[in-house]
Amino acid sequence: xxxxxxxxxxxxxxxxxxxxxxxxxxxxxxxxxxxxxxxxxxxxxxxxxxxxxxxxxxxxxxxxxxxxxxxxxxxxxxxxxxxxxxxxxxxxxxxxxxxxxxxxxxxxxxxxxxxxxxxxxxxxxxxxxxxxxxxxxxxxxxxxxxxxxxxxxxxxxxxxxxxxxxxxxxxxxxxxxxxxxxxxxxxxxxxxxxxxxxxxxxxxxxxxxxxxxxxxxxxxxxxxxxxxxxxxxxxxxxxxxxxxxxxxxxxxxxxxxxxxxxxxxxxxxxxxxxxxxxxxxxxxxxxxxxxxxxxxxxxxxxxxxxxxxxxxxxxxxxxxxxxxxxxxxxxxxxxxxxxxxxxxxxxxxxxxxxxxxxxxxxxxxxxxxxxxxxxxxxxxxxxxxxxxxxxxxxxxxxxxxxxxxxxxxxxxxxxxxxxxxxxxxxxxxxxxxxxxxxxxxxxxxxxxxxxxxxxxxxxxxxxxxxxxxxxxxxxxxxxxxxxxxx
Ligand SMILES: Cc1cc2nc3c(=O)[nH]c(=O)nc-3n(C[C@H](O)[C@H](O)[C@H](O)COP(=O)(O)OP(=O)(O)OC[C@H]3O[C@@H](n4cnc5c(N)ncnc54)[C@H](O)[C@@H]3O)c2cc1C
Numbered sequence: 001x002x003x004x005x006x007x008x009x010x011x012x013x014x015x016x017x018x019x020x021x022x023x024x025x026x027x028x029x030x031x032x033x034x035x036x037x038x039x040x041x042x043x044x045x046x047x048x049x050x051x052x053x054x055x056x057x058x059x060x061x062x063x064x065x066x067x068x069x070x071x072x073x074x075x076x077x078x079x080x081x082x083x084x085x086x087x088x089x090x091x092x093x094x095x096x097x098x099x100x101x102x103x104x105x106x107x108x109x110x111x112x113x114x115x116x117x118x119x120x121x122x123x124x125x126x127x128x129x130x131x132x133x134x135x136x137x138x139x140x141x142x143x144x145x146x147x148x149x150x151x152x153x154x155x156x157x158x159x160x161x162x163x164x165x166x167x168x169x170x171x172x173x174x175x176x177x178x179x180x181x182x183x184x185x186x187x188x189x190x191x192x193x194x195x196x197x198x199x200x201x202x203x204x205x206x207x208x209x210x211x212x213x214x215x216x217x218x219x220x221x222x223x224x225x226x227x228x229x230x231x232x233x234x235x236x237x238x239x240x241x242x243x244x245x246x247x248x249x250x251x252x253x254x255x256x257x258x259x260x261x262x263x264x265x266x267x268x269x270x271x272x273x274x275x276x277x278x279x280x281x282x283x284x285x286x287x288x289x290x291x292x293x294x295x296x297x298x299x300x301x302x303x304x305x306x307x308x309x310x311x312x313x314x315x316x317x318x319x320x321x322x323x324x325x326x327x328x329x330x331x332x333x334x335x336x337x338x339x340x341x342x343x344x345x346x347x348x349x350x351x352x353x354x355x356x357x358x359x360x361x362x363x364x365x366x367x368x369x370x371x372x373x374x375x376x377x378x379x380x381x382x383x384x385x386x387x388x389x390x391x392x393x394x395x396x397x398x399x400x401x402x403x404x405x406x407x408x409x410x411x412x413x414x415x416x417x418x419x420x421x422x423x424x425x426x427x428x429x430x431x432x433x434x435x436x437x438x439x440x441x442x443x444x445x446x447x448x449x450x451x452x453x454x455x456x457x458x459x460x461x462x463x464x465x466x467x468x469x470x471x472x473x474x475x476x477x478x479x480x481x482x483x484x485x486x
Contacts, residue, residue, distance in 0.1 A: 004027055005028045005029065005277045005485060006029050006031075006277050006278075007029065007277060007278045007485075008030075008031045008032075008265070008267055008278075008279045009032045009279075010033045010279065010282060011033070011034065011457065012036075012039035012040060012235070013043060013458075013469065014043050014234075014470055015456040015458065016282030016457070016473070017039070017040075017235060017238045017473070018470045018472075019280050019282065019456055020242050020247060020280075021072070021242055022072075023280075024246070025241075026486040027245075027486070028486055029247075030242060030246075030247035030248070032242060032248070032249045032250065033250050033254070033255050034249060034250065034251050035252070035253065035255075036251065036252070036421060036423070038232070039235050039239050040232055040235040041056075042055060042057055042458075043056060043466055044056075044235055045230030045231055045232035045233075046232075048411065049320065050320065050361065050362045051318070051320040051365070051367040052359065052360045053230075053318040053369055054369045055231070055421065056316070057466055058369050059088070059089070059219075059331055059351070060082065060225040060226065060227060060466060061222050061223060061466070062222075062467030063225050064222050066136060067135055068138075068468075068471040071139060072474065076241055080227065080234065081227075081228060082226065083226045083228065083354075084223050085224045085329075087100075087101070087329045088101075088219075088331065089224070089332070089333065090331070090332050091192070092399055093192055093335050094335065098111075098192075102220060104125070104128050107221060108124050115186065115192070118183075119181035119183045122181045123181040123183055124218075126177065126180075127177070127214040127217050130169050130210065131222075133163070133166040134212070134214065134215045135222075136163075137163050137166060140160075140163075141158045141159075142158075142474055143155050143475075143478060143479065143482065151445075151479070151482065154478070166211060170210070170439060172210040173208060173210055173213065173436050174193065174208045174213035174217070175205045176210060177213070178190065191346070193205055196217055197213060198347070199333065199349060201213055201216040201433065202431060202433030202434065203435065207433070207435050209434055209436060211440060213434070224331075226330060226353070226354060226357075228357050229357070229359050230353070230360060234466075250269075254269060254423060255267050258288075258292055260292075260449060260453060265277075265278065267279060278480070279452070280453075280454045280456065281456075281457070282456050282457045283423065283457060284424050284428070285301055285305055285457075285459040285460070286426075286459065287424060288455065289305060297449055297453060306432055306433075306435075306459075308426050308428065309376050311375075311376070312373040312375045312376070312428060312429070313373075313374040313377035313426065313428050314371045314374055314413075314414075314429050315343065315371065315374050315382075315413070316370065316371040317368075317369070317392060317412045318368075318369060318410070318411050318413075319368040320365055320367055320368075321365060321366060321403075321406045321407045321408060322365050324403050327352055327355075330352050331350070332349070332350040332351075332401065333347050333348075333350075334349075336348065336395065340388055340392070341387045341388055341391055342382035342383065342388050343372060343374060343375075343380075345373055347372065348371065348392060349370065352367075368402060370396070377418075377426040378426040385412065389410070415427030415428070431458030431465070431468065432458065432460075444459070446475045447483065450483050454480060455476065456472035457469055457472055
């Protein structure tokens with residue numbers, strides 16, 4: 001009888017959790033390293049003064065049939081008590097409240113009401129059609145981007161002629177799509193689109209590839225869910241699943257270096273050096289590059305790295321407050337009429353929990369997360385954080401969201417906090433943004449060294465947050481299977 005493969009996974013964000021769960025299911029002996037004292041990375045929750053705040057992500061998609069989280073649940077047999085949201089999101093845009101309905105027809109009617117009839121129907125129908133294709137193809141083609149013959153054969157097996165219909169969009173950007181529907185000169189609409197793209201694709205219409213842009217813009221046209229208790233409750237069942245299958249989660253254990261030997265991989269932590277058959281890195285590529293000795297793998301990585309100037313961190317506020325009103329939606333994007341002092345953001349994102357979830361806050365109170373992009377975190381030092389926080393609180397009051405007098409607890413985090421919480425270089429978060437110079441097939445492939453070393457996470461599958469990183473974990477696992485690792 002063979003002894004089980006010893007496999008290490010670095011990072012317990014949703015990418016690492018995905019791959020570790022599937023490997024544990026397959027009978028591998030999995031060790032999951034996590035530098036933090038809690039699992040989940042950017043999709044988790046933490047407790048402060050009676051409130052459970054979300055660490056980073058607040059919206060959850062990917063649970064609909066054929067989407068990445070749905071597949072992960074199917075493969076593991078786990079169930080989640082996620083609650084589907086009636087209204088995925090509202091946007092406070094200038095003096096308007098725009099409701100992003102899930103139903104495509106209802107959303108087009110809403111969009112036409114706010115931006116005029118011309119071009120809207122065609123634009124959104126095309127976006128939706130492309131996003132259906134993207135989710136369909138990505139779930140059938142886990143060997144993408146191909147890196148060797150086995151990947152090409154796997155892609156050939158999953159090939160259907162209908163997939164070719166998505167090809168033209170791979171060469172275009174959202175700018176091209178706007179132009180095609182006569183909307184590129186519609187300044188207000190483009191402003192709206194750019195802020196929507198930033199939430200999920202981390203970039204704006206000139207840079208975002210049409211394939212990913214369409215899925216980003218139709219994010220709200222798929223099932224959006226709430227996890228009672230917060231996103232830690234998304235992570236915990238998988239942690240238990242891994243542990244029940246003889247897997248080990250080593251919290252507070254940062255990996256410092258990785259050595260690729262001819263037939264094994266060693267991992268160095270402050271406590272020990274351990275040897276594995278295979279290692280999967282689910283941390284950002286920038287962190288990984290710093291851990292590898294010069295060699296072929298490091299050279300490959302270097303060609304894919306984005307510098308701080310092309311990345312963002314986030315300013316995030318955790319606010320515990322007594323609500324003065326009821327809310328008919330959990331997620332609000334609020335456009336900024338006057339900008340913010342120190343950051344070039346044009347919108348903030350406010351997320352609440354349903355009043356019915358009493359586990360998140362003391363009686364009669366609520367926990368809110370507010371976030372906005374913090375571009376180029378290595379070099380952009382905001383001098384007056386207090387002024388920035390004050391501007392956001394003023395805006396929340398002006399928009400009748402949260403009254404300052406009702407705030408019972410407040411803290412804010414910037415790049416330094418993110419670097420500490422997630423260990424991510426420069427505290428950059430949200431993943432690699434979409435850039436038009438990087439075509440889908442030029443994304444980082446999951447296989448760095450056949451049989452020994454694989455990568456996943458939000459620096460490999462740009463944008464799309466949790467569904468994207470779960471997909472990256474599924475992809476890494478698929479390539480490991482093709483390579484005979486499991
Ligand atoms: C403010 C904010 C809002 C967001 N909103 C949404 C949203 O609403 N919906 C959505 O889907 N996505 C959202 N995202 C994006 C999403 O949260 C992330 O893209 C995704 O969770 C990243 O998962 P990951 O596994 O790739 O990385 P991470 O979650 O960063 O996980 C990496 C893990 O590796 C650990 N680690 C790092 N270095 C080491 C080391 N040397 N040794 C051991 N462990 C290490 C970290 O501690 C971390 O736990 C948001 C992100 C932010 C920051």
